[in-house]
Amino acid sequence: MIDELDRRVIAALQLNGRASWNSISRWVGASETTAQRRYQTLRERKLVHVVGALELDRTESGSSMLVRVHAKPGKGLELAELLAECPEARFLAVVTGTADLIVDFVAQDNEQLMRLLFTDLPGAHLIAGTECVAVIRNFTSAAMWDTGLLPPEAAADLRPATLAPPYDRDDWDQAPQALSGLEQAVAEGLAEDGRLPVSTLARRLERSESSVSRALDRLVERGVLHFRTLVDPALLGYQAEFMVWLSIEPNQLDAAGRQLARHPGTKFLAAATGRFNLVGHMVLPRRTDLFRYTGEAIGALPGLNASDVTVHLATVKGAWTRLDQSG
Secondary structure, eight states, X not given: OOOHHHHHHHHHHHHOTTOOHHHHHHHHTSOXXXXXXXXXXXXXXXXXXXXXXXXXXXXXXXXXXEEEEEEOTTOHHHHHHHHHTOTTEEEEEEEESSOSEEEEEEESSHHHHHIIIIIOOTTGGGEEEEXXXXXXXXXXXXXXXXXXXXXXXXXXXXXXXXXXXXXXXXOTTSOOOOOOHHHXXXXXXXXXXXXXXXXXXXXXXXXXXXXXXXXXXXXXXXXXXXXXXXXXXXXXXXXXXXXXEEEEOGGGHHHXXXXXXXXXTEEEEEEESSSOXXXXXXXXXXXXXXXXXXXXXXXXXXXXXXXXXXXEEEEEEETTEEOSTTO
């Protein structure tokens, strides 16, 4: 479906979804015009989406609850479609294993979460059971993932200096900062198209380019806004996409999280509540690589008590964006 140049363009955008075409062209081996044209084609085909995503813990944007959903027999896809339409669903995957669907709900407060999970959950008549884990701290996020298709120097060149692994942050105990009205509007404007030019965004918001540019710079410098590149990992050579659900001894959770976050296949990893207190979203080149991975990566974690793996069949939604061709 795509060629090596397309993959290099995607890899550069994964490092920084808002990097300039001049910077991207230096690493993909093509002119700015060619790189931009390739991206536009990929975007029109709905193979790649670049979006701006707010960091929940640094803002007042809500909190994340990962829900493992068991569908009634034969109702998984119908249920997935209903849940994907839910505005609180940030991520949704159809999986196989000990769950049928994985949904990441973001709620502003406990009241909204209770309504969502207990009274207003779409497709409740199709659900056989659920299990919820609340995300309490990230070890790494999808914005930090490196596809490995470009040399290490590319990340140093393309990524903002302020983008560091969450496990190295020293501000976890600080209260979230409320966004100004303009900052919120800028973030919302970039949520659908993270590469929207400042000039276009300023016209839509009826504000000056300089004020919009300053607001954007503040969001990035504070680590509040990241730019995600959403793409099917299979297009980049990763045929195995899965989530790991781990039970770790509490006094080893930080060490285990840091260790697994450094694995090149880790796209997302977070500490959570419940029987699974370390949850990750991973990719590997082949499904057969899971055999070695479970022994060498998961098995080597300090304090490991139990593990579970759910293998992705399809990712329907990511960063509030429909990723399937029907969306």
